[in-house]
Amino acid sequence: MEEKIIKTEYSEVMQKSYIDYAMSVIIARALPDARDGLKPVQRRVLYDMHELGIRYDRPYxxxxxxxxxxMGKYHPHGDSSIYEALxxxxxxxxxxxxxxxGHGNFGNIExxxxxxxxxxxARLERITQEAFLADLDKDVVDFIPNFDETEKEPAVLPVKFPNLLVNGSEGIAVGMATSIPPHNLGEVAEAVKAYMLDENITTESLMHYVKGPDFPTGGIVTNKDELLEIxxxxxxxxxVRGKVDIEKGKAGRINVVISEIPYPMIGANISKFLMDVAALSETKKTQDIVDISNQSSKEGIRIVIELKKDADVDNFINMLYKKTRLEDTFGVNMLAIADGRPEVMGLKQIIRHNVEFQFQSATRKYTNLLARERERKEIQEGLIKACNVIDLVIEILRGSKDRGMAKACLVEGKTDGIRFxxxxxxxxxAQLQFTDKQANAILEMRLYKLIGLELQALIHEHEETMANIYRYExxxxRRDSMAQVIINELDQIKRSYAVPRKTKIENIAEAVYVEKKVEEMxxxxxxxxxxxxxxxxxxxYERNKEAADTENKYAFSCKNTGRVCIFTNTGQLHTIKVTDIPHGxxxxxxxxxxxxxxxxxEKEFVVAAxxxxxxxxxxxxxxxxxxxxxxxxxxxFDVAKRTVAATKLMEEDEVVSVTILNGQSQIILQSAEGYFLKFDVEEIPEKKKNAIGVRGMKLTGKDYVEQVYYTGIGLAEGVLYKEKTLDFNKLKTAKRDGRGTRVRI
Structure with a gap:
């Protein structure tokens, strides 16, 4: 076979491959479908459980x-992602x-x-069986081949309500992410009904029904006026903020009890909240806390913060809202797959997509049911007609040599070869004209069907079939009739499964926390x-001055209302509020x-403080x-930012020394190879902090500045070098940018 080489730009191949990968992640993994509100892995898990017969009324x-x-049939992406979805x-x-x-340990809110x-x-919930999977046998959705084309799976589940809104969704794709909050089933059902009655309804009118998100954890939404635009x-x-109650504690103390948490706090953020509250006490942001306890259980959240008798409770609660995640933000980005492409949709668009899907599903469902009822009608009419001439039918059957001869007589009136x-x-x-299906039904009819009561039941069944045909047609x-059927199903789902709203929707002013002024000292x-x-x-410090100076690298006075500046080897300046440093x-x-x-x-991170x-x-x-x-x-360096660049560095350079200039007369630079250079401090030019500076010492090879010393009033006149004392006075004073003197001791 002749080899065929296609020449193309490598960048074009990479671009096409990346786009293909991105679209695969977006469409087939990370984002939910606007019609059923499910990601592919969720849909496949539910369908597989349905196929395995793991239903709500059967064992786990x-x-x-x-x-x-x-994984073996539908989702070849690893068992951990499938189990996580389950x-x-x-x-x-x-x-x-x-x-x-679920039956067993499926994690908890903490x-x-x-x-x-x-x-x-695990097994399916009842609503899943009734509202997600019940109509799969009625050809209401398309089935597509699985990954190896050995099985068929539904492209979408025939969900009977906007699951995308009720359960919400979160997912990160390539270059996009979705974050849809959960909503109340009863409110969503009413909004769908309102849209079906008036497709020109506004989002504002829909929000008379859907008040806002309804988080499973409860809480309070505080920006009601902004919801319409969202x-x-x-x-x-x-x-959203947590629900806080105030109770009387022991010995006249006050208990601040958190019984509902913001939805973003679920998981490890509860532990972080407790740590943040403890940190408020440790850093002296508040001195009102006596004890913190997490008394949460299966019955619900209960976090108790015990305060002193004279505590300002309102100010303390506002501090929790400002300083911890007791008040948090849920970022909404209602992105889902609609008509085969990702789209950010508002409330009305999501409902519209779901309603259109409901009508498509209902059309396919009742078209299929109508075809079945017409087939039953045809067979029932044939059996009734056969019962009216049953003696003739029996005579044909007894006189025929085989099934084919009898069927030909019943369908086409052929009497050749039949003994009458x-x-x-x-x-x-010869005058009989049964259809092919009727003839088959007659030939398969059992004799007990000739009993009078059975014949009456057949006639009654035919009447029901005719009523069904009339109803399905x-x-x-008529679209109004189909809309009423969908509305009736929604009402039934609402009656069976809707629960009262948990999350309150209010307009609450931003929490104002007044920090107690710290007495300056x-x-x-x-x-x-x-x-x-x-x-x-x-x-x-004065009582322990000698030990403090010996045991600590830095010891200096400062105001408790001020800041501490820390210079690092990477040329960064970090400022820290003194109030953030524990006092003890x-x-x-x-x-x-x-x-x-x-x-x-930063390694050797502190070079000066x-x-x-x-x-x-x-x-x-x-x-x-x-x-x-x-x-x-x-x-x-008088800056408000916590971190700024303190100096500019050349490549592979780092800060060795930062010193306050306060009376030093001369500077001594010591290199790693033992060269010492002493010169006057006056030779060092003043520069801006973003300047590199000037060279102070000539270095050769891999030599570098290792230590910096100063001379002046009150400063040491020598240093211990290679276990012997080096007297600075014996070093010759030179000029800046010299090689220096190599000291051999």
Whole structure:
């Protein structure tokens, strides 16, 4: 076979391949269908359970069996994603209407995961069987080949209500994501009915029925006035906060009880909330907290925060709203697959797509039912007619040599070869004109059908069939009749499964938290060589001054209302509020400095620390590993941001020393290879913080600046170098940018 090489641009191949991959993820995995509100994996799990007969009125089956069967037949993407989809469909704290009835440990609202699939069992919920899968045998939806074309699966399930709204959906595709909140089934049903009665209804009118999201966790939506725009456009932010009650505690104390949480808090965020509340107390943001306890159980959420007797409860609750996730935002982006492509839809568009799907499904359903009833009518009329001439039929059967001869007589009136008792019978037989289906039914009819009561039942059955035919023709011919049928089914679903709304929809002003003014006082910042920081009282420092200076890398005074500035080897300046640093006793351990700052990957991360107030009064000397240096006015570091660039660095360079200029007369640079260069501080130029600076010392090979020393009033006159004392006075004073003197001791 001749080889055929196609030359093309590599970028074009990559672009096409990536687009194909992206569309596969968008359409076939991550986004729900607007018609049934299900992602492909969810649809396949439900259909597989239906096929396996794991229905609501039958015993539970192992989840592993369901997952394995689904993966082998319909969803070849790994068992973990299938089991995760199954688990989510059982969790009543995530879904407004769970679709699967789980038996065993399927996780909880606090973020604990489900047990392994080999330990749990599941079966379909009753509503899933009745409203999602009941009409699959009536040819209401298209069936498509599975991944290896050995099975058929439904392209969409014939859901009888807008499941996309009721259960919501979350998913991340390629370049897009969907986030649809759950809603109340009863409200959605009423909105669908209103749309069917008036397709020109506005979103504002629909929201008389759908008040807003109805989260399974309850809570309070606080921006009611913004919901209309969100439901018109299909995107926006819904502010939701938890429900807080106040109870009397022991010894006259006050208990703040959280009984409902914001929907985004479910999972590990409950633990984070408890940690955040504890942190408020540890960092002295509030001193009202006596105890925190999580008393949540299967009955519901109950988080109790015990406060002091004289606590300002309203201000404390507002602090929880501002400083923790007790008030959170749910980002709405109602993106789903509509007509084969992703589309962001508002409330009315989602309802419209579902209603159109309902009419399409109903049309196919009643067309199929009408065809079945007409077939039954044909057979019933043939049997009734045969019963009226039963003697003749029996005579034909007894006189025929085989089934084909008897059938030919019944259908076409052929009497050749058939023995009749009389000529009249033969003439009557020649006039019979049964249809092919009627003839088959007559030939298969049992004798007990000739009993009088059975004949009456057949006539009654025929009357019911005629009534059904009339009803189905009316439904198919008149849109109003079909709409009424859909509305009746919605009413039945609402009566059986709707529950009262859990989430309140209100307009609430933003929480205002007034921080108690901290009495300004002088404290001492301490940080040891391991990076643990704390502040202590000035008096405590004076009592332990020698130990504090020996055990800590940094020890300096600052105001408790001020900030601490920390310079790192990467040239970053991190500012930390002193109030964020734990204040305690001298022997307290403190907290890691990177827990209360924005440190990110800095090794040897602290090269200098000072109070921001001090920096405003002085200038700073910067020295880097490659001997670049400069003097910067400390006022340039009076910034509000938590992290800024303190200096500009060359490639592969890093800061070695940052020092406050306060009386130093000379600077000594020590290189790793033992060269010392001493020169006057006056030779260092003043630059802006975003400048690289000037070279202070000539370095050769892989040599670099290792240490920086200063001389002046009150400063050490020597240093211990290679276990011997080096006297700075014996070093010759040179000029900046020299090689220096190599010291051999």
């Amino acid at each position: 089956r192992k989840s592993a069996r369901i997952v394995g069967d689904t 688990v989510v469909m059982t969790q009543e704290f995530k879904k407004g209407l769970p679709l699967i009835d 973020g604990d995961g489900a047990a392994a699939m080999r330990y749990t069992e 439901y018109k456009t299909g995107s926006g932010k819904i502010k 008792r009389s000529r009249e019978s033969k003439v009557m037989a 009316d439904i198919l011919d 002088e404290v001492v910042f301490l940080m040891d060589r391991f990076g643990y920081a704390k502040t202590i009282d000035q008096a405590a 006793r001298f022997r307290d351990k403190g907290v890691p400095i990177d827990n209360i700052s924005n440190f990110n990957g 000072a109070s921001q107030t001090s920096l405003n009064l002085y200038r700073m000397i910067f020295v880097t590993k490659l001997a670049m240096m400069k003097i910067v006015d400390g006022g340039e």
